[in-house]
């Protein structure tokens with residue numbers, strides 16, 4: 001097997017946005033990153049996997065102000081894992097931008113949703129290696145089903161070609177100056193991932209095929225799927 005180019009140990013700062021409101025997950029305000037998945041909360045699975053990568057150095061979690069008491073309860077685990085906390089922001093991108101302030105000394109940054117607990121170690125290694133070579137890379141998985149678009153003004157729906165369509169995953173990994181430059185140019189126009197911001201700055205972002213087990217806990221049933229995958233030791 002070809003060996004992947006490996007960046008120097010500890011050269012990648014991992015930033016995990018974890019400051020969301022979990023509106024699609026719970027109407028009662030339960031935050032999905034603290035939902036129990038097997039022996040750990042969701043956020044800890046994501047961090048433990050990143051910590052297993054020799055390339056990962058600093059780990060920064062962007063948190064919601066109202067969640068500080070919950071993070072205080074995780075103090076010992078955060079210390080063991082060498083995690084720094086920073087304040088998140090209104091949008092996911094605001095949270096990532098806050099995390100970047102603590103990552104400036106690292107040559108590379110990996111942005112990974114704290115709500116993606118089951119990212120395979122091999123996928124982390126592959127996307128870091130790709131970004132080490134190209135400067136910008138993200139994990140993505142091919143769209144599997146048939147896509148339909150439904151608009152309020154039309155009855156029924158319209159089929160959208162899935163040709164060349166992939167679903168973006170995380171980590172999304174960049175040379176730090178590439179992502180920082182993209183954020184410096186950001187005028188606040190909404191984006192839903194960091195690769196979109198880098199694309200807008202004119203930098204090509206390489207797509208690395210990733211596993212669909214790297215699902216994002218978004219709705220309650222996603223946690224059930226993740227628990228089944230974990231129980232089957234499929235991840």
Ligand SMILES: Nc1ccn([C@@H]2O[C@H](COP(=O)(O)OP(=O)(O)OP(=O)(O)O)[C@@H](O)[C@H]2O)c(=O)n1
Nearest residue numbers: 017018019020021022023024090091092095115
């Ligand atoms: N202002 C925000 C919004 C989102 N996130 C984080 O970005 C990741 C992906 O966001 P998403 O799945 O959309 O989480 P929520 O915004 O909490 O979901 P919802 O839209 O259902 O409220 C999550 O780990 C979330 O905590 C963040 O750090 N800061």
Ligand SMILES: C[C@](O)(CO)[C@H](O)COP(=O)(O)O
Nearest residue numbers: 092113168169170192193216
């Ligand atoms: C970053 C991401 O997980 C890639 O698919 C996704 O864009 C996050 O979107 P969300 O609406 O913040 O969950």
